[in-house]
Amino acid sequence: AQSVTQLGSHVSVSEGALVLLRCNYSSSVPPYLFWYVQYPNQGLQLLLKYTSAATLVKGINGFEAEFKKSETSFHLTKPSAHMSDAAEYFCAVLNTDKLIFGTGTRLQVFP
Amino acid sequence: EAGVAQSPRYKIIEKRQSVAFWCNPISGHATLYWYQQILGQGPKLLIQFQNNGVVDDSQLPKDRFSAERLKGVDSTLKIQPAKLEDSAVYLCASRVRTVGNSPLHFGNGTRLTVT
Numbered sequence: 001a002q003s004v005t006q007l008g009s010h011v012s013v014s015e016g017a018l019v020l021l022r023c024n025y026s027s028s029v030p031p032y033l034f035w036y037v038q039y040p041n042q043g044l045q046l047l048l049k050y051t052s053a054a055t056l057v058k059g060i061n062g063f064e065a066e067f068k069k070s071e072t073s074f075h076l077t078k079p080s081a082h083m084s085d086a087a088e089y090f091c092a093v094l095n096t097d098k099l100i101f102g103t104g105t106r107l108q109v110f111p
Numbered sequence: 112e113a114g115v116a117q118s119p120r121y122k123i124i125e126k127r128q129s130v131a132f133w134c135n136p137i138s139g140h141a142t143l144y145w146y147q148q149i150l151g152q153g154p155k156l157l158i159q160f161q162n163n164g165v166v167d168d169s170q171l172p173k174d175r176f177s178a179e180r181l182k183g184v185d186s187t188l189k190i191q192p193a194k195l196e197d198s199a200v201y202l203c204a205s206r207v208r209t210v211g212n213s214p215l216h217f218g219n220g221t222r223l224t225v226t
Contacts (some may be wrong), residue, residue, distance in 0.1 A: 032212040041201055043115070043217035044154070051212060081182075090153055097142070098167065099215050101153030 001025040001093040004074075006102035014110050019063075019078040021105045022049070023091030026072065031072045032094035035065055038104075039087045047089075050074060083107045115135065115218035117203050123224045129191035132221045136184070136205030142166075143180055145188050145216060146202040154202055160186065193225045 007022040025031050033050040048059025051078060055067045065076045084107045091102040116135040124130050136143050146154035149204040157176065162183040171178065175194070180186040192196055193214050200222050204215040 003159045011219070034212075034214060036217075041155075041222070043117075043219040044204075044215075046216070049212055049214055066130075093151075094212060098156050098159060099154075103153050103156075105150075 002031055002044065002093045003100055004033070004091045004093050004102040006091050006105050008105055009103065010106050010108065012108040015079045015083055016080050018077070019081045019085065021076040021091075021107065021109065022059075022073045023076065023088050023102060025093055026071050026092075027075060027093065030102065033065075033067065034092045034094070034099065035063070035074075035076050036090045036101075037061075037087050037090060038090065044090065047076070080100075081107075083109050083111065085109055115203055115216055117201075117218035117221055119217065119221055121222050121224075123226065124193055126195055126220055126225050127192040129189065130193055130223060131163075131187050131189045132201050132203075134186045134188070134203030134218060135151075136186070136203070137216055140203045140205035140207050141183070142206040142208070143186050144204040144206070145186070146204065147180055148200040148202055148220070150199070157188070157201075190223075193223075195225050196211070198223055 003026045005024045036044040036045040049055045060062045063078045088104050090104050093097045143160045144158040148154040158171045158178045158179040163180050178188045200220040202220045204217045207216050
């Protein structure tokens with residue numbers, strides 16, 4: 001079965017610093033991968049999704065993710081953190097038409 | 112395009128009581144999902160509908176949970192009787208089609224507290 005693992009339940013960065021949130025997948029076939037963001041008391045919002053057309057995927061709010069088959073990774077990055085980026089981030093894989101989520105990473109941004 | 116609508120936003124009940132949640136998916140989305148998100152965890156699938164038929168309910172605790180999607184549009188999720196461990200956010204999502212990498216679109220969820 002396909003699954004994703006998110007390393008680090010909490011990540012703290014200073015405003016303006018690089019954001020790196022890690023996600024590794026387990027799949028025997030090319031996976032459909034997604035990153036979602038969840039702000040407090042809200043639902044999940046799609047940040048970006050992997051398509052086989054390009055390994056570097058650009059999403060909303062300046063985020064991007066790179067698919068690396070050799071490392072079975074799909075890490076999320078943003079060059080410069082903003083206070084408004086503070087939220088919970090979930091990596092997910094589509095498995096037989098259902099999203100399977102990682103455990104999430106809470107991003108804190110300090111001024 | 113209107114998003115996925117859920118109600119109520121918050122619900123507090125005592126254990127052994129019953130509760131129902133409502134979801135209206137994005138217009139034209141044939142697939143509807145209910146997820147349970149316990150505090151500090153990722154969402155976990157409870158049930159998946161395709162139109163008004165159940166595709167997967169293997170993770171639904173059927174002794175207390177039930178769900179229906181009449182007419183292939185709105186859906187309700189019911190818990191009866193509730194337990195303390197049912198305290199969670201219940202998320203509804205819809206998807207336009209079950210092929211390719213079309214994403215799931217989520218509502219804002221219903222936060223249930225069982226006391």
